[in-house]
Amino acid sequence: MDYKKESLIKLLKLVEEISKQPGYEWFRNELELIFVNKSTNINNSVIDDIYEYCIKLIIKDHAEKFYSDFKISGIKEKLVNDFIRMEKFRREDNFEDFCLAAYQQLESIVNILITDPNLVEYIQNNKDFSALLKYDSATNSFIRKSSMTISKLIFSQIDEAKIFGYLNQPFSNWFFTNKFKAVLFYYYFNKEIKTNTDQFNRIYKIGNFLYQGRNLNHRGAPQSQFQQDVIDDLLPNQHKYYFKFLGFLEDFITTVNKHI
Missing domain, CATH: 1.20.5 (Single alpha-helices involved in coiled-coils or other helix-helix interfaces)
Structure with missing residues (x-):
């Protein structure tokens, strides 16, 4: 050379x-x-x-x-090692393993936070409260006023019996996507989503795309149409998603860390 x-x-x-x-x-x-x-x-x-x-x-x-000022010291060493692996794979242009290492950092943080007794108690006690704060001109303030409840935000539009079943089991047993939504609501947005869910959905979407990118390492299982659509978007645009996922990870970790 x-x-x-x-x-x-x-x-x-x-x-x-x-x-x-x-x-x-x-x-x-x-x-x-x-x-x-x-x-x-x-x-x-x-x-x-x-x-x-x-x-x-x-x-x-x-x-x-x-990760020097990250407040959950118990997983800091693992986060640092996964960060190093993520950057190694990025330099090698190994997109699938890059997604895996980036996702593993997100997963480690979400799995720790979803077991926080304060989060568990808040969601269980307020599952039927509005997840949104909307501006009220009469009081010149934001008030909880929306049919989008906290439970529907976390579990989408599933029936009440299923929501009850989820909320009465250890939160750590939930699907990752539900755990991620709960952590987003409680820590990233600090329990206050104002006006509409657009920003929440945008952040959730990029995190879910990273989750699907991680699943590229687990080929073999049948793909849903949604999963296939995400993969069809990820693979031809890897050069963009390297930066999108890095930006998402920094924003998520920095913002969540403020509210831990």
């Missing part, structure tokens, strides 16, 4: 910057072991190895900083 002069200069600056940072003395020592011997042949393979090693350090640093 031929290397452009500009790229090599950037690589040298990157190596120099990393080697000077506190805590990376070992990295500087490794470089000295490689290059201190004047007879060492600096070939393309060595440069590739150094470059890849630097990239791995940068991705690890990004992952740790991204």
Whole structure:
């Protein structure tokens, strides 16, 4: 492989910057072991190895900083490792595994939050309350006034008997899509969806698309028409969904973290 002069200069600056940072003395020592011997042949393979090693350090640093202030400490190490895997797959243009690693971060957070006793108690006690706050000109304030109840928001338009069945079992047994909606309502929107469900549906949709992207790793089961339609949209537009999913993940995690 031929290397452009500009790229090599950037690589040298990157190596120099990393080697000077506190805590990376070992990295500087490794470089000295490689290059201190004047007879060492600096070939393309060595440069590739150094470059890849630097990239791995940068991705690890990004992952740790991204989750540095995340409040659920018990899953932070797993989230960091999944973030590193996600970025690795993105660099390799491995869309299916990228979706899996990105989804696993979302799944870990949702599965922890859905067991929060405060969330469980709130939804069980307020399942028939309006999920929407609508502006009331008479009082100049937002009031709960809509036929869209909290239970219907989470479970869509299924009958009352099924809703009762869901709410009287451990929330952790729900389908992921229902758990995701509950966490969105309680944490992302902080129990206050104003005017209409457009924003809620938009965020849910991109999260559900990521879920379907994760399912690309589990081929074999029959696909519903909806699932097939999503896949038909995802696969030809992978270059766009890399960024859509990254943006969604950052927004979801940052916003939810504020209300934990």
